[in-house]
Amino acid sequence: MLHVLTARHFSRRERRSHDQVRCLPTAIAATVNISASGQAESLPPSDDPHGAHGHAADATWKLALGAIGIVFGDIGTSPLYAFRETFAGHHKLDLDTVHIMGVISLMFWSMMIVVTLKYVTVIMRADNKGEGGSLALLALISRSANQKRWTQGIVLLGVFATALFYGDSMITPAVSVLSAVEGIAIAAPGFASLVVPIAVVILVMLFSIQRTGTARVGAFFGPIMMLYFFVIATLGVLSFVRTPEILWALSPTYAVAFFAIDPLAAFLALGSVVLAVTGAEALYADMGHFGRKPIRVSWLWFVLPALILNYMGQGALLMREGASALTSPFYMLAPAGLQLPLVILATMAAIIASQAVISGAFSVTQQAIQLGFVPRLKIEHTSASTAGQIYIPTINWALMIMVILLVLSFKTSSNLTAAYGIAVTGAMLIDNCLLAVVLFGLWNWKKRYALPLLALFFTVDLAYFAANMTKVPDGGWFPLLVGFVVFTLLTTWAKGRKLMIERLRESAMPIKIFIESAAIAAARVPGTAVFMTSTPDGVPHALLHNLKHNKVLHERVILLTVKIADVPYVPDEKRMKIDDLGKGFHRMILFYGFMQEADVPAALKQVSACGAEFRMMDTSFFLARQTLLPSSKPGMMVWREKLFAWMLRNAESAMEFFRLPTNRVVELGSQVEI
Numbered sequence: 001m002l003h004v005l006t007a008r009h010f011s012r013r014e015r016r017s018h019d020q021v022r023c024l025p026t027a028i029a030a031t032v033n034i035s036a037s038g039q040a041e042s043l044p045p046s047d048d049p050h051g052a053h054g055h056a057a058d059a060t061w062k063l064a065l066g067a068i069g070i071v072f073g074d075i076g077t078s079p080l081y082a083f084r085e086t087f088a089g090h091h092k093l094d095l096d097t098v099h100i101m102g103v104i105s106l107m108f109w110s111m112m113i114v115v116t117l118k119y120v121t122v123i124m125r126a127d128n129k130g131e132g133g134s135l136a137l138l139a140l141i142s143r144s145a146n147q148k149r150w151t152q153g154i155v156l157l158g159v160f161a162t163a164l165f166y167g168d169s170m171i172t173p174a175v176s177v178l179s180a181v182e183g184i185a186i187a188a189p190g191f192a193s194l195v196v197p198i199a200v201v202i203l204v205m206l207f208s209i210q211r212t213g214t215a216r217v218g219a220f221f222g223p224i225m226m227l228y229f230f231v232i233a234t235l236g237v238l239s240f241v242r243t244p245e246i247l248w249a250l251s252p253t254y255a256v257a258f259f260a261i262d263p264l265a266a267f268l269a270l271g272s273v274v275l276a277v278t279g280a281e282a283l284y285a286d287m288g289h290f291g292r293k294p295i296r297v298s299w300l301w302f303v304l305p306a307l308i309l310n311y312m313g314q315g316a317l318l319m320r321e322g323a324s325a326l327t328s329p330f331y332m333l334a335p336a337g338l339q340l341p342l343v344i345l346a347t348m349a350a351i352i353a354s355q356a357v358i359s360g361a362f363s364v365t366q367q368a369i370q371l372g373f374v375p376r377l378k379i380e381h382t383s384a385s386t387a388g389q390i391y392i393p394t395i396n397w398a399l400m401i402m403v404i405l406l407v408l409s410f411k412t413s414s415n416l417t418a419a420y421g422i423a424v425t426g427a428m429l430i431d432n433c434l435l436a437v438v439l440f441g442l443w444n445w446k447k448r449y450a451l452p453l454l455a456l457f458f459t460v461d462l463a464y465f466a467a468n469m470t471k472v473p474d475g476g477w478f479p480l481l482v483g484f485v486v487f488t489l490l491t492t493w494a495k496g497r498k499l500m501i502e503r504l505r506e507s508a509m510p511i512k513i514f515i516e517s518a519a520i521a522a523a524r525v526p527g528t529a530v531f532m533t534s535t536p537d538g539v540p541h542a543l544l545h546n547l548k549h550n551k552v553l554h555e556r557v558i559l560l561t562v563k564i565a566d567v568p569y570v571p572d573e574k575r576m577k578i579d580d581l582g583k584g585f586h587r588m589i590l591f592y593g594f595m596q597e598a599d600v601p602a603a604l605k606q607v608s609a610c611g612a613e614f615r616m617m618d619t620s621f622f623l624a625r626q627t628l629l630p631s632s633k634p635g636m637m638v639w640r641e642k643l644f645a646w647m648l649r650n651a652e653s654a655m656e657f658f659r660l661p662t663n664r665v666v667e668l669g670s671q672v673e674i
Contacts, residue, residue, distance in 0.1 A: 063294035068229070069221030070359055071286045071295055072303045073352030074172055074279030075115070076225065079232060079307065080179040080330050080346060082107070082275035083314045085417050088326050090474060091268035095322050102258025103269060104249035104315045107276040108308055110460070114428065115280045118457055120299055123284055123431060124292050126438050132287030133360070134161035134427060135367040137434035141441065142371075154437060156491070159373060161430035162364055163486035165281060167423040167479030169361040169399055172278070173354030174406040175420055177202055179413035180350035183343035186331045199407050206351050207400035210358060211380070211391050221352045228349040229306035231342070235333040236306075236313025243316035250308075270467035271421060276311070278424045279353070281431070285360035354403075361399060362392050372497055373490040375651040402482075410475065418471045423479035425465040432457045489647070492636070496644030499635045500626060504541060511559070514539045515585050522553045524584070528619040529554035530604070532654060536561045536589060542624040545668040554620070556611055557585045562598050562658065578609050586610045600658045621660045625669045 086093065086103050093099045126137050138158030181199045185192040240246045248254070259266040287295060314329040325332045334342045368374040380391045410416045432454065439450040468476060533540035540559060547553060559581075570591045579587040588610070592598050600621075604614040628645035636644070655665045 060291075060294055060297075063290045064298050065222040065226070067286075067290040067294045067298045068302065069223075069225045069352055070355050071283050071290060072279070072298060072356070073221070073225060073349060073354070074176070074356040075277065075283070076229060076279070076303060076307070077176045077180065077346070077350050077353040078276050078278060079310045079314065080350070081175065081413050081417060082272065083311055084326065084329055085275060085414065086269055086272040087318070089272050089414065090418060090471065091265070091271065093265055093269060095318055095326070097319065098258065098261055099265070100315045100318055101246070101249040101254040102266065103273060104246065104311055105252060105254035106258065106266075106269070106273045107311050108250050109252055109255060110273060110277050111304060111307065113456065113460055114277045115283070115299070116304065118428075119280045119284050120296055122453070123435055124287055124295070126435070126442075127287060127292070133281075133285035133364045133367060134158050134165065134431060134434065135364060135371060135373075137431065137438060138371070141434060141437050154434065157430050157433055159490050159494075160483065160487050161427045161434075162368060162373075163483040163490060164423040164427045164430075164479065165285065165364055166361060166486045167482035168278075168281065168427065169357040170402045170406060170482060171416060171420050171423065171479060172357040173203055173206070173399075173403045174199075174410070175413050175416040176350040176353035177206075177347070178407060178416060180343070180347040182413055183328065183331045183339070183346060186328050187339040187343050196407060196411060200404055202347065202351060203354070203400065203403055203407065206354055207358070207396055207403075210396045211393070221348075221355065224345075224348050225352050226302075228345055228352075229302060231345060232310040232330075233306040235342075236309035236311070239313035239333050240309070240316040243319050246312045246316040246319065249312065249315060267463070267467055268470065270464050271471055272417070274421050274425055274464040274468065275417065276307075278420065279356060281360075281424060281427050283356075284431075285363050286356060358396070358399060361395055362390050365392050365395050366390055368490065373494045375493055375647045376654075376657070378652050406478075415475060419475035419478045421464070421468040422471065422476045423483065425461060425468050426479075426483070429458075429461045429465050432461055488640075489643070492640045492643050493647055495636055496628075496641070496648070500628070504626075505538070509539045509544070511537075511539055511581060511585070511587075514543075515581060515583050518547060518553060522547055522551065524555050525552045526618070527554050528556040528558065528614060529622060530558045530560050530600075530619060531622045532560055532562075532624070532658070534561065536587060540622075540624060542622040542668040545624075546622060546666075553584075555584055558588050558610065559586070560588050560590065560600070562590045562592065562600070572606070575603060576607065578607070580610075598658050600660060602659075616661055616664060619664060621655075621665045623654050623665060623667045625667050627669055 083103070087095060087099070093103070123137075124132060126132075135158060138155060141154055141158075177199045178195070181195050181202070184195060184198070258269075283295060283299075310330075310333075313333055317325050317329050317333060321332075330346075331339050331342060362379075365374060365377065366379060369377060369379075377392055377394050380393075406416065406419075410419070435457070436450075436454050439445040439454070440447075472480070529543075529546070531540040531543045531546075533542075536559075543557070543559070575591060577589040577591075581587055588607075590598070590600065590603050601616055604619070607614060626648065628641060628648060635641075654660075655662065
């Protein structure tokens with residue numbers, strides 16, 4: 001192994017405002033304890049009576065309002081295009097009673113089975129310290145699997161579901177905003193040419209406000225979304241009271257009759273019917289932002305009834321007016337004089353729909369960092385009361401670029417709906433596989449209860465996924481392409497991290513042997529040296545490199561590890577653990593909650609068990625930074641090694657994360673072949 005010494009003098013950056021709290025779990029993947037498998041090691045259990053949600057009971061109503069404004073924006077705007085695309089999309093249906101009633105029945109029971117039963121009732125019980133999403137299920141499985149033979153396959157499935165979610169996060173804002181703005185062509189045909197420019201401007205503004213946080217955005221969007229749901233429910237009621245027989249469509253017999261009379265058309269229609277439940281996976285991923293109870297209350301008592309009423313209203317409209325209303329049955333529910341105000345309201349709801357998957361992408365990324373699939377990224381907490389509300393600049397701007405490219409490329413919502421659904425149904429199908437392991441391996445459900453439930457979920461999701469695969473040539477390739485690219489990035493980081501740790505451990509030296517030999521042979525200089533290390537075992541590589549090149553040791557040497565607990569706050573009296581290793585060496589572990597800033601200098605000022613008081617002007621902080629060299633060693637292909645090296649170089653600086661004094665930091669680098 002070749003060694004190089006690099007000393008950097010970091011420029012000072014402005015401190016963030018006090019109301020922005022940095023999210024500590026971002027350090028887990030690179031500077032906090034990481035096991036050889038690349039996963040964060042188990043930390044002390046939470047003492048928070050509310051779990052990791054960080055939600056007080058008296059704030060439930062506020063969170064429910066915020067959930068309406070954030071979580072249900074995606075599924076709430078499905079009426080804009082879902083019903084229309086089922087009849088006028090790539091696989092057109094006849095506008096007769098059998099097909100209209102059959103589609104309404106399919107949409108209703110899809111929402112009941114997929115959203116209400118599967119996600120809201122069952123899967124939302126599987127949370128990872130308050131967080132939801134495919135990686136939450138994966139984390140629960142990893143804790144109980146004990147490296148069984150099928151574990152690797154389950155891990156890969158969970159990672160691919162996460163990768164598909166990023167594709168959904170790109171398509172949802174594009175299709176939601178475009179479908180809403182296209183209402184201009186109905187209300188004011190002269191402005192039809194401005195649809196795409198207006199959509200682009202709206203999307204740029206949406207991504208620009210993300211740094212304000214989902215708490216503030218939710219408080220602003222919540223009342224608007226409540227008005228939207230009230231309006232679409234009212235329009236639906238006014239329509240179906242004129243055609244009350246549409247109420248019979250809620251019976252599952254009409255869905256069965258649809259398949260019996262026209263099985264091929266019914267199967268192909270599933271590719272568009274599933275658009276009515278897109279957002280269920282974002283609902284689960286957003287659970288960490290608002291909590292389980294507020295989401296359940298909002299869905300069952302407000303969102304679900306409004307959606308059903310509107311879909312029945314659109315079906316009643318088509319039964320009365322036929323093809324003349326097919327251009328946009330959603331907007332034609334409103335009288336001509338109210339169509340433009342409805343366009344404005346729907347556009348605002350589409351912005352909220354985009355917010356649901358954007359905030360969901362933030363949550364999923366944070367979990368991926370914790371599990372060792374994504375390098376350390378800058379994560380900002382945007383709420384002091386709700387730990388799950390975060391903002392990730394890198395993800396935000398990357399999504400914005402891809403969403404705008406989608407709008408400019410596909411130009412219409414009908415073209416985008418061909419790409420929509422594959423990512424969603426693929427992720428839902430994988431969630432079933434993960435749920436099966438959770439039911440049997442973690443929750444120990446009896447087979448007579450679990451098997452019928454899983455059979456229902458798999459049957460529904462397989463049918464939706466197969467129907468959506470017919471859309472691949474028409475645009476469905478895009479989410480699959482995004483999924484494979486993101487999957488490659490996630491697995492490359494996890495594998496590269498594991499290989500790098502193994503290579504570093506090969507040259508690790510036991511701390512006792514090092515102290516006995518180096519403390520006698522090396523010259524001691526005044527001051528304190530703090531060596532940041534990701535593991536409390538062995539000698540930090542930065543210490544070895546410093547001794548090799550500088551030939552000296554400080555009078556006091558601190559081997560410092562920071563651990564992030566799964567509780568919001570760790571009290572000061574439990575902040576640190578210190579072991580005296582002898583001859584001026586000390587092992588120190590600092591514990592922080594995930595809502596606290598890891599302020600290492602501030603913690604050191606409170607230390608009284610390591611000799612003299614810590615003075616920053618006499619203390620130097622040494623950080624290790626590895627430079628990866630592609631090699632022919634077995635491990636990864638050369639192109640993946642280069643990709644991993646690029647990801648490692650662009651990880652967030654540990655100096656900034658731990659708030660180290662910029663003029664007291666030295667980085668010691670080594671070249672590692674993996």
